[in-house]
Every structure is written in C-alpha cells, then in structure tokens.
Amino acid sequence: MKISIMKLILLILMVTAASGEPDLLSEQAEASGVEIVTEIGPIFQKEFETATTCDRPQHQGNASARLPTVLTPSHYVVRLQPFINGNLSIHGSVDITINVVEATRRVVINMIDIITKNETVQLVSLNSSAPVSVMQQTYDPKLQLYTAVLDGELTVGSSYIFHMEFQGYLNDKLVGFYRSMYRDAQGTEKWLAATQFSPTDARRAFPCFDEPGFKATFDIQLARQTNMTAISNMPLISSEPIDGEDGWVWDTFNTTLPMSTYIVGFLICDFGSVTSNELNHTVYKVWTRKDALNQATYARDVAPDILTYLEDYFNIPFPLPKLDMAALPDFKFNGMENWGLIMYREIALLYDPQFSSVASQQNLGYVLAHEIAHQWFGNLVTPHWWSDLWLKEGFASYMGYIGFNYAEPTWGLLDQFVMDYIHPVLVLDSLHSSHPISVEVDHPDEISEIFDVISYRKGASIIRMMQHFLTESTYKKGLTNYLNALKFDSAKQDDLWHYLTEAGHEDGSLPSELTVKLVMDTWTLKEGYPVISVMRQNTKATLEQEWFRLGGAGNSSRGRAKFASDTTKPSSGTANSSSETVGWWVPITYTSQSNPNFNRTHTQQWMSDDRKSLQITGLPNMTQWIIINVQETGYYRVNYDSATWKMLHEQLKSNHSVIHLINRAQLLDDALNLARGGLLDYPTALTITAYLEKEYDFVPWSSALMNFDYLKDMFERAGGYGLLKNYLLSLIVPLYDSVGFDDNVHDPHLTKYKRVIAVKWACKLGYAPCVNSSAALFEQWMQSSNNESIFSPNVQRTVLCTGISIGGEKEWNAAWSRYTQSNVGSEKSDILSALGCTKEVWILSRYLEWAFTPNSGIRKQDASQVFGAIADNTVGRDLAWNYLQDRWIQILEYFSSGSGHLSKVIKYATATFNTPLLVKELEKFQSDYEGHLGSAVRALDQALESAKLNVASMDAYYDIILQWLENKDQSHSG
Ligand SMILES: *[C@@H]1O[C@H](CO)[C@@H](O)[C@H](O)[C@H]1NC(C)=O
Ligand SMILES: *[C@@H]1O[C@H](CO)[C@@H](O)[C@H](O)[C@H]1NC(C)=O
Ligand SMILES: *[C@@H]1O[C@H](CO)[C@@H](O)[C@H](O)[C@H]1NC(C)=O
Ligand SMILES: [Zn+2]
Numbered sequence: 023m024k025i026s027i028m029k030l031i032l033l034i035l036m037v038t039a040a041s042g043e044p045d046l047l048s049e050q051a052e053a054s055g056v057e058i059v060t061e062i063g064p065i066f067q068k069e070f071e072t073a074t075t076c077d078r079p080q081h082q083g084n085a086s087a088r089l090p091t092v093l094t095p096s097h098y099v100v101r102l103q104p105f106i107n108g109n110l111s112i113h114g115s116v117d118i119t120i121n122v123v124e125a126t127r128r129v130v131i132n133m134i135d136i137i138t139k140n141e142t143v144q145l146v147s148l149n150s151s152a153p154v155s156v157m158q159q160t161y162d163p164k165l166q167l168y169t170a171v172l173d174g175e176l177t178v179g180s181s182y183i184f185h186m187e188f189q190g191y192l193n194d195k196l197v198g199f200y201r202s203m204y205r206d207a208q209g210t211e212k213w214l215a216a217t218q219f220s221p222t223d224a225r226r227a228f229p230c231f232d233e234p235g236f237k238a239t240f241d242i243q244l245a246r247q248t249n250m251t252a253i254s255n256m257p258l259i260s261s262e263p264i265d266g267e268d269g270w271v272w273d274t275f276n277t278t279l280p281m282s283t284y285i286v287g288f289l290i291c292d293f294g295s296v297t298s299n300e301l302n303h304t305v306y307k308v309w310t311r312k313d314a315l316n317q318a319t320y321a322r323d324v325a326p327d328i329l330t331y332l333e334d335y336f337n338i339p340f341p342l343p344k345l346d347m348a349a350l351p352d353f354k355f356n357g358m359e360n361w362g363l364i365m366y367r368e369i370a371l372l373y374d375p376q377f378s379s380v381a382s383q384q385n386l387g388y389v390l391a392h393e394i395a396h397q398w399f400g401n402l403v404t405p406h407w408w409s410d411l412w413l414k415e416g417f418a419s420y421m422g423y424i425g426f427n428y429a430e431p432t433w434g435l436l437d438q439f440v441m442d443y444i445h446p447v448l449v450l451d452s453l454h455s456s457h458p459i460s461v462e463v464d465h466p467d468e469i470s471e472i473f474d475v476i477s478y479r480k481g482a483s484i485i486r487m488m489q490h491f492l493t494e495s496t497y498k499k500g501l502t503n504y505l506n507a508l509k510f511d512s513a514k515q516d517d518l519w520h521y522l523t524e525a526g527h528e529d530g531s532l533p534s535e536l537t538v539k540l541v542m543d544t545w546t547l548k549e550g551y552p553v554i555s556v557m558r559q560n561t562k563a564t565l566e567q568e569w570f571r572l573g574g575a576g577n578s579s580r581g582r583a584k585f586a587s588d589t590t591k592p593s594s595g596t597a598n599s600s601s602e603t604v605g606w607w608v609p610i611t612y613t614s615q616s617n618p619n620f621n622r623t624h625t626q627q628w629m630s631d632d633r634k635s636l637q638i639t640g641l642p643n644m645t646q647w648i649i650i651n652v653q654e655t656g657y658y659r660v661n662y663d664s665a666t667w668k669m670l671h672e673q674l675k676s677n678h679s680v681i682h683l684i685n686r687a688q689l690l691d692d693a694l695n696l697a698r699g700g701l702l703d704y705p706t707a708l709t710i711t712a713y714l715e716k717e718y719d720f721v722p723w724s725s726a727l728m729n730f731d732y733l734k735d736m737f738e739r740a741g742g743y744g745l746l747k748n749y750l751l752s753l754i755v756p757l758y759d760s761v762g763f764d765d766n767v768h769d770p771h772l773t774k775y776k777r778v779i780a781v782k783w784a785c786k787l788g789y790a791p792c793v794n795s796s797a798a799l800f801e802q803w804m805q806s807s808n809n810e811s812i813f814s815p816n817v818q819r820t821v822l823c824t825g826i827s828i829g830g831e832k833e834w835n836a837a838w839s840r841y842t843q844s845n846v847g848s849e850k851s852d853i854l855s856a857l858g859c860t861k862e863v864w865i866l867s868r869y870l871e872w873a874f875t876p877n878s879g880i881r882k883q884d885a886s887q888v889f890g891a892i893a894d895n896t897v898g899r900d901l902a903w904n905y906l907q908d909r910w911i912q913i914l915e916y917f918s919s920g921s922g923h924l925s926k927v928i929k930y931a932t933a934t935f936n937t938p939l940l941v942k943e944l945e946k947f948q949s950d951y952e953g954h955l956g957s958a959v960r961a962l963d964q965a966l967e968s969a970k971l972n973v974a975s976m977d978a979y980y981d982i983i984l985q986w987l988e989n990k991d992q993s994h995s996g
Pocket of ligand 3: 257258259276277
C-alpha cells in the first residue's frame with residue numbers, strides 16, 4: 023500500500039526543520055562551485071550528468087528501488103583519491119565483504135554517477151567455495167542499481183569479497199562527495215571536498231548497499247595533498263606518501279563500529295580546529311575556516327555538557343574515541359550526524375557574540391544537540407528503513423531539547439518546545455495534504471520528501487506525549503533497554519513499543535490492558551490528530567474526540583479523500599465525524615480552578631480509539647474553569663463549552679499567572695485555530711487574546727504572534743487592516759515598553775528574546791518610537807566600519823529591515839556591500855533578508871534577478887531565502903509571483919537537483935493568497951506547467967488547498983472579525 027506518499031506536503035522546510043530557520047545563509051557570497059574550473063571539467067561532467075538528479079525520472083510503476091536481501095555486507099574497504107585542485111575526478115575502489123543469505127547469481131548494489139572499470143570487478147571467495155566470475159554488468163539509472171551477473175551460484179553461508187575500481191566525480195550539488203570553495207581573508211580561493219550521504223547519496227561516492235538496515239564496518243582510506251587535512255568517522259591511524267605522486271599521501275582511518283552507509287563521512291580541507299578536553303574518553307574538536315575559528319567557542323563549550331548529560335540519561339557511553347564537528351561553507355542541511363564527524367552549515371555551528379543574535383545562538387544549540395542525540399538515536403540504533411525515519415528524527419529533536427535544556431537551564435527550552443514544535447505542526451497536520459509519520463517509501467525521491475516538519479516535529483511531539491504518559495523514569499528505562507538490546511543493529515517502531523511497554527507494565531505507569539503499540543500506532547500510522555470537546559454538567563464532564571481538520575469535512579484533493587474545491591464557506595463543525603470510525607488513544611490530564619495543579623502530567627484517564635465518549639467526574643461545579651491537557655503534553659486540541667471559555671478568559675484577564683505558561687500558550691493557539699476551523703466563534707477566540715496586554719512571558723507571546731501572523735497575512739490587503747493593526751499594537755506596545763528597544767548584554771536570554779519579537783512586531787506594525795529608533799541606528803550603521811558594533815545583533819534584522827524599507831538606493835547599496843564583506847554567517851543572513859524590505863520596486867526586481875543569477879553574489883542555496891524575503895514584502899509579493907509565473911522553467915533549471923528550493927518558492931509566493939482571482943492564477947499556473955513542476959508538485963497542491971481555505975475563511979469570517987475589532991476599538995477610544 024503506497025498511497026500515503028501521494029499526499030505528502032512539500033510546503034515544508036525539508037531538513038531545516040531542525041532549527042526552525044527556513045533558510046540559513048552560509049558564508050560565501052560567491053556561488054561557489056557553480057562553474058567548473060578546469061578545462062577537462064566540463065567534458066568530464068557531461069559524462070556524468072546523464073544519470074544525475076536533474077533529470078531523474080519520477081518514480082513510476084512498481085519497480086522497487088530496494089535491494090534484494092539475499093546478500094548482506096559486513097565490511098568495506100573504501101579507497102578514494104579526489105582531485106580537488108585538479109580535474110575534480112575521483113579514483114576509487116571498494117572491497118566489500120559479503121555474506122550469502124540465499125543462493126543467487128547476481129550481486130545487486132546501489133550506485134549513481136560512477137563509472138565502473140568493468141574489467142576490475144571480481145568476486146574472491148573467502149572460504150574456498152567454487153570460484154565464480156562476472157559474466158555481465160548492467161546499470162539501471164532510474165533505480166540507481168548496479169548488477170553483476172555471475173556465471174555460477176553463490177552458495178548460502180559462504181562469504182566473498184566483491185572488488186571494484188571506478189571513477190567518480192566531485193559534484194557541486196552538495197550531495198555525495200562534493201566540492202566547495204571559500205575565500206580566505208586575503209581573497210584566495212580555497213577548495214575543499216566534503217560528504218553528505220543521508221539519506222541516499224553514499225552511493226554517489228562509492229558503490230554500496232546503501233540502505234540503513236545493511237550495517238557493516240568500514241575502513242576508509244583517503245588520498246590528499248599535503249597542504250590539506252583529511253578527517254573521517256574514526257581517528258587517523260597512518261599517513262603514507264604515495265609513490266610517484268609528489269605532495270600526496272594516503273591517510274588510513276581506523277575501522278569503524280558496525281554502522282549504516284548514510285552516516286559515513288569524510289572531509290578534506292585546510293580548516294583549523296579548536297580542541298576540548300572536557301570529555302572523558304573522547305577527544306572533541308571543532309573545525310572551521312581559519313578566519314572563523316574565533317566563532318567556534320560556543321560550540322566547543324556547549325557540546326561536552328550535552329553529550330555527557332545524554333550519556334548519563336541513556337546510561338550508555340558515547341562509543342567513539344574522538345568526535346569532530348565541522349562547519350562547511352556550503353551544506354545541504356543544517357547539520358548531519360555522521361558518526362564521529364558531525365557536519366554543519368556555518369550558521370549552525372559558529373557563533374559570534376558581537377554579530378549573532380540570541381535566536382541564532384539558540385538555533386545553533388538546537389541543531390548541535392539534535393546531532394549529538396543522533397549518536398544514539400540513528401547511529402547506534404538505526405531505523406531499519408526510511409519509513410521509520412521519524413524514529414531517529416523525532417528522538418533526535420526531542421532528546422536534543424532535553425540535552426540542550428540541561429546545558430542552558432535558564433532559557434526555558436522545554437517550554438519553548440511547545441510553541442516551536444507542537445503549535446506549528448498542529449497546523450500542518452490538520453490539512454488534508456498531511457501524511458502519517460510512519461509512511462511507506464521506496465525510491466530516493468520519496469525518501470527525500472519525508473524529511474519534513476511532520477516527521478521531525480510531530481515525531482518529537484508524540485515522543486514527548488509518551489514520556490509524560492509513561493512518566494520520565496519509565497520512559498528512560500524503556501529507552502535504555504531498547505538502545506542496549508538493539509545497538510549496532512537496526513530497529514522498527516514495534517521494537518521501541520515493545521521495550522517501552524515492558525517498562526510501563528513493570529513500573530505500573532501503563533495500565534496492564536494497554537500496550538504502547540496499541541496507543542502509539544494510532545498516532546504514527548495515520549495522519550492528523552483529534553480535538554477533544556468538553557461538555558460539562560454539574561461536577562461531570564463528557565469528552566468526545568473528533569478528527570480536527572482545518573478545511574471542512576474530511577476530504578482531500580488527492581488520495582483517498584476529496585477536497586470540496588467549490589466550498590466557499592467552511593461548514594461549522596469541520597471536524598470529521600462521519601467517515602472516520604477509528605480515533606486515537608488519548609491520554610487525558612486535567613486540572614481545575616479550585617485545585618490548580620499544572621505539574622501532574624501523568625495520564626489521569628485514557629480515552630479509547632473507539633471514539634466512545636469519556637466521563638470525568640469529581641470536578642468542581644460549573645462556576646469554575648477546568649483545563650484539559652496539562653502543559654499540552656498530549657498532541658491534541660481541546661474545545662470547551664462557552665461558559666468554560668468565558669471563565670478561562672476571565673481568569674486570564676484577572677490573573678493569568680494562575681495558569682501555567684504552556685497552557686496559556688495552548689489556550690491562545692487552540693482558540694484561534696478552532697475558530698479557523700469553524701469549531702469556535704471568532705469573537706470568543708479573539709476575546710481570549712485580549713489579556714495579552716498584561717502578558718510578559720515569551721512562550722505565550724510567541725504562540726500568539728504565530729497566529730496573529732496568519733490574521734495579518736489575511737488582512738494586510740483588506741480595508742480592515744487598520745483596525746487589526748491597532749488592536750495588535752494595543753497588545754504589543756506594553757510588551758515593547760517593558761523590554762525597551764535597547765538591548766542590555768546583561769539581560770537574561772529570554773528577556774533578550776522577548777525584545778527580539780517585541781521590536782520586530784512593533785516596527786512591523788509601524789509603531790513610531792520603534793521605527794524612529796531603527797532609522798536613527800541604521801543611519802549610524804551606514805557610516806560605520808565593518809567591525810564596529812552600532813546596535814545589538816538582537817535588533818539587527820529589524821533595524822536593517824526598517825532602515826532599508828524607508829530608505830532608497832543608497833541605503834540598499836550600503837547594506838549590500840556590508841553583506842559581501844561580512845565574515846559572520848548569521849549577520850549575512852540577517853542582511854540578506856533585510857534587503858528584501860525595500861519599497862523600491864525596481865530594486866526588488868533587480869534583487870529577484872540576482873537571486874537566480876550565478877555569480878551575482880547570492881549563493882544558489884540562498885536564492886529561496888531571498889525570494890521569500892521579497893515575497894513577504896507587501897510591495898514585493900506580486901513581483902515575486904509574476905516572476906515565478908514568467909520564469910518557472912528557468913527557475914526549475916537553476917535549482918537542477920531535487921532540492922527543497924522549488925517547493926519553498928511556491929510556498930513563499932503563495933503564503934498570503936486569499937482571493938478567488940489568485941486561486942485562479944494558481945490553478946492556471948498548475949495546469950500551464952503540468953509535467954514541469956519538478957519537486958514542487960505537492961507544494962503546489964498544498965498551496966492551492968491553503969489558498970482555497972483562505973478564500974473560504976475570508977468569506978466566512980472577515981466581517982465577523984472586523985465587527986469584533988470595531989467594537990473593541992470603540993470601547994478603547996470611548
Ligand atoms: C560496464 O558496467 C556498466 C555498469 O556499471 C554497464 O552499464 C556497462 O554496460 C558495462 N560495459 C560493458 C562493456 O560491459
Ligand atoms: C594545496 O596545494 C595545491 C597544489 O599546490 C593548490 O592547488 C591548492 O590551492 C592548495 N590548497 C589549499 C587549500 O591551500
Ligand atoms: C583502532 O581501533 C582498535 C579497536 O578499537 C584499537 O584497539 C586500536 O588501538 C585502534 N588503533 C589506533 C591506532 O588507534
Ligand atoms: Zn536529524
């Protein structure tokens with residue numbers, strides 16, 4: 023059954039999800055490696071590109087790209103000599119020890135962009151079975167499978183060494199073994215070669231059994247020029263000069279532990295490093311361009327705390343003698359957890375207190391802790407197949423938060439988890455185009471598509487739910503048992519369920535009639551989540567669950583259900599009740615006004631998946647509020663009767679601190695989304711938000727602002743925007759006043775973070791004191807030199823955006839020139855976004871051109887960030903959309919490889935679409951470019967679904983919201 027993949031949303035920030043930053047900037051202004059620098063290069067490249075991703079056919083039909091299971095590899099010797107400063111070719115060989123599980127006449131392995139030297143291929147028997155020779159070699163580029171057909175049968179139980187020599191190529195696609203360039207402080211070009219194998223690109227570097235379930239040990243040997251360093255998963259054990267090749271040596275690395283191909287990694291570069299001696303058994307180093315070494319301090323200092331804490335948490339030591347982390351000028355993901363050699367984009371590993379904001383520091387910590395958590399979840403125990411990707415990504419995300427929270431205990435990270443992870447994914451997961459987190463995939467294209475918000479954030483959210491319904495000590499015990507039982511092996515989700523159930527029953531934290539599998543399968547095998555509706559009567563409450571969907575009764579535009587595209591009004595009661603008979607096992611927790619206890623997060627009652635209603639008794643009577651889903655530990659929404667909503671509102675108004683800050687964030691997020699879905703009237707939901715004028719905590723504010731962002735997007739071009747703006751200002755100005763515009767370095771982290779959002783929103787809404795302060799600082803900044811610090815990095819984005827938006831050509835050019843000179847990734851990223859704030863249409867137009875022009879100064883990987891900044895500008899949106907319509911084919915070619923960029927530009931361009939005309943244009947776009955949408959097919963479906971939903975919402979709610987704002991306005995002024 024392979025339907026689910028068809029409904030995937032691609033709107034989603036592929037792996038950048040890990041940090042919450044949709045587009046991160048890396049160091050080089052130069053679009054490095056876009057051109058081939060040697061004469062032989064282009065010809066050589068041609069040979070390869072016939073089978074590369076740019077024209078990789080969509081996976082069709084039933085042919086599976088999976089490897090047969092008749093052979094298993096146990097050991098690899100991989101030798102590679104990459105000519106980084108030469109013609110970019112790679113001389114390589116592999117010797118793979120294979121064990122025969124079932125008799126076969128074929129050796130089938132993964133490979134792409136590799137030219138085999140057919141005459142070198144041979145099988146050497148390790149236990150004197152009958153010799154076999156290779157009769158024929160074939161290659162299937164669609165399935166990325168190489169086959170050697172043998173003249174005899176390999177017999178069960180025997181072992182062979184498969185030997186092959188080949189030629190590879192250092193590509194510029196940021197996958198496999200690829201090349202990258204940066205300029206040092208003197209402007210000299212420095213080339214390097216790095217790997218990015220996850221999920222399916224180890225096969226670009228050497229032929230291999232490239233599936234996570236095939237674990238083996240690896241001997242890596244790399245040839246390098248003597249002015250460079252080679253690093254791999256394991257420590258170097260020898261360096262030997264190469265006979266007849268002056269200035270070259272072979273580096274040999276120690277044999278790895280049993281591991282999957284996707285976490286093999288190596289790097290050949292001239293980086294410098296800083297070393298930490300904080301770890302007992304492991305030498306830890308951070309590598310970066312020498313010019314950026316001073317930015318490695320935070321990463322050097324914070325990682326040992328996190329690693330040590332997780333070692334204790336799992337009670338399993340980190341098994342490698344060394345751990346390297348490296349910051350690359352060009353990197354596909356934010357970070358990649360290669361065992362013993364974790365690689366990052368610069369912005370995700372480097373931090374400069376003078377020029378990087380608290381937000382970028384926190385993102386860095388998230389990514390770093392996430393990658394460290396992978397050393398257990400993913401590297402030690404690996405998902406057997408990519409269908410269970412969430413098993414490693416969900417855990418790395420959640421355990422990363424836990425580890426990082428230990429290192430930075432005053433940052434409220436576990437509270438922030440709710441607004442960073444749960445709230446955004448609850449929105450996505452209530453669309454028809456969502457997908458289950460455990461999902462069948464086969465072809466590499468399908469595998470890439472599940473590296474999305476659903477796998478990461480929903481995965482992490484339901485793991486948090488489990489931690490609470492099992493209790494932390496049971497959860498810990500179950501995890502340790504799971505990790506110990508399956509280490510150096512692979513696992514399926516059922517394995518995890520088994521160990522957690524065992525621990526839960528032993529400890530009595532899980533009722534004996536329940537298993538973790540019974541409960542959790544309802545959360546992992548289907549998409550979506552329930553809304554729990556609460557009806558109270560005297561001291562009882564009756565709870566019911568329904569599937570919560572934003573877009574009308576339960577049908578989708580693709581796959582098994584149909585989205586009613588002609589719906590103009592969301593019906594009230596949009597939760598799907600008819601077609602779904604099976605619900606979720608829902609852990610219910612609650613507390614009440616008379617006896618508020620927000621620490622009790624262990625399940626008080628279970629709601630079963632048969633959708634029978636659940637009774638809670640012994641509550642206070644109906645003059646007092648109750649709150650369900652304490653600390654929002656359950657992955658669901660809650661809707662109350664109107665009397666309870668009213669009491670909650672009154673509590674918030676009179677003394678909100680009685681309610682836990684996570685539950686305040688929950689009330690805001692639930693109310694506004696229930697209203698969006700037609701389950702709660704907007705006036706009630708908006709009334710809840712009114713207490714924010716007295717709210718000074720970061721987490722509820724962040725949740726509120728995410729929801730206000732949506733309202734702002736919907737209203738921005740409508741006559742009622744002024745009223746909305748005034749209302750939002752009336753809420754945000756007290757927060758702004760409480761933190762002030764000026765950053766104080768000694769403020770606590772969360773105060774600074776609050777300032778970031780208060781200043782951003784106050785200026786965005788045109789609040790004069792904010793705009794004036796920004797403009798004045800921007801003026802000074804223009805006059806200043808590069809290394810001068812005029813304002814805190816925490817207000818950098820806002821100051822730059824404001825200055826550029828009220829300025830003209832001169833201001834824009836000044837900022838552009840600073841962008842090209844900056845040595846700090848996060849500063850460059852801030853400037854790049856701010857450059858999209860200008861109101862000069864011609865400048866925006868030129869900026870848009872540059873975004874898609876090689877060597878313009880904007881890297882290919884940053885093009886979608888620039889596009890997004892322009893599309894997010896009221897003046898720029900139509901420009902961006904027109905550009906997309908006119909130049910789609912060029913854009914498609916520019917982003918040749920199946921990157922997430924195509925879906926991002928679609929998402930950015932259409933984020934605010936809410937009129938029938940725009941829906942029509944979008945439909946026309948879809949049909950005009952049918953068959954030429956590349957990896958944006960699903961993003962477009964999703965954009966269309968959202969745009970239609972927005973049209974319906976505007977239709978149904980615009981007047982109601984406006985009226986509420988008018989009344990509010992009058993009550994304010996009157
Ligand atoms: C050599 O092997 C490749 C597969 O790697 C195959 O496509 C090609 O046809 C082979 N060439 C010859 C001459 O057998
Ligand atoms: C290393 O030496 C080679 C050969 O002299 C040169 O081409 C290359 O630029 C040098 N690389 C670095 C990073 O200095
Ligand atoms: C290589 O690894 C083995 C096994 O862990 C260890 O005994 C040996 O000392 C290592 N060799 C070097 C040179 O580090
Ligand atoms: Zn990850």
